[in-house]
Amino acid sequence: MKSSFAPMTLPDNTFSRKWGGTKGNTIDPYITGYHFIKFAYLPTTLSANVAISDGTLSDLQAGTIKNILASACLSVTIPGATVNKAEFNGLGNVRFAVPSNVDWDNTLSMRFLESSGLPILGIMHGWVRMIRDYRTGVSRLAAAGEYTKSNYASTLYYWTTEPNGKNVEYHSCMTGVYPMKDPTDQFGHDITAYDKLEIDIDWNVDYLWHETWTKTDCQDFADKYHSAAQDGGTISNYYQKSVGK
Secondary structure (H helix, E strand, O other), rough: OOHHHHHHHHOOOOOOOOOOOOOOOOOOOOOOOOOOEEEEOOOHHHHHHHHHHHHHHHOEEEEEEEHHHHEEEEEEEOOOOOEEEEEEEEEOOOOOEEEEEEEEEOEEEEEOOOOOOOOOHHHHHHHHHHHHHOOOOOOOHOOOOOOHHOOOOOEEEEEEOOOOOEEEEEEEEEEEEEEOHHHHHHHHHOOOOOOOOEEEEEEEEEEEOHHHHHHHHHHHHHHHHHHHHOOOOOOHHHHHOOOOO
16 A cells, blocks of 8 residues: 555545645545556467568567557556346345346457558458458468467556556556457548548457556566666667567
8 A cells, every 4th residue: 555545544634535735644646647558478470460461561570569559559448347236125125135246348448549551450450360361251370370369369468657657556467368350441531531540449358367466567567668768868779778678
């Protein structure tokens, strides 16, 4: 528990709910908007399938794909859970209820900024085509090995930080992640429209992990990102230290 919200455990300001002040009396609010993602694992044949789907992206390796997705991610909506209940009736219809099960949502939504060269389209189109080829209706994984989840799904870390961009607040790891949309429908056009293109992609999620190890891993990633960003020197030094982190 962070010491900054220790005053919330005291009865002094329970009525006013005003937590501004100085040391010993303040509560630091959770500031949203500082989020990061990192694909820790990608299917081994994804790069080859992206190259097949679009020859202009033939140089995209797994590390490059990870960096593009992490850099272009604008927003994230993670799954939540709903506690369902079973109700019982007593005399005079007096009711009580007990939990029956917990229903976890299994859809992750992320928004990406597309750029010239269409890397987001190329990655998503290649990924979906790897799962089911639009020409034949079967998976392209038959030529690369067994059709198993490890060959078409990924592992994704998601975390938020304090305004300093370093100290992790929320942390999670999602496994069994694969896209549920090929965004070709986003590339229609109107002659009067001249605007940026932001692509929304829904993903399947098998597990949303929120454990001690996810905090450790996410903090390690955040430390590396922050160290590269804060290091002095030229812009090329920054990118050299950022790549692959």
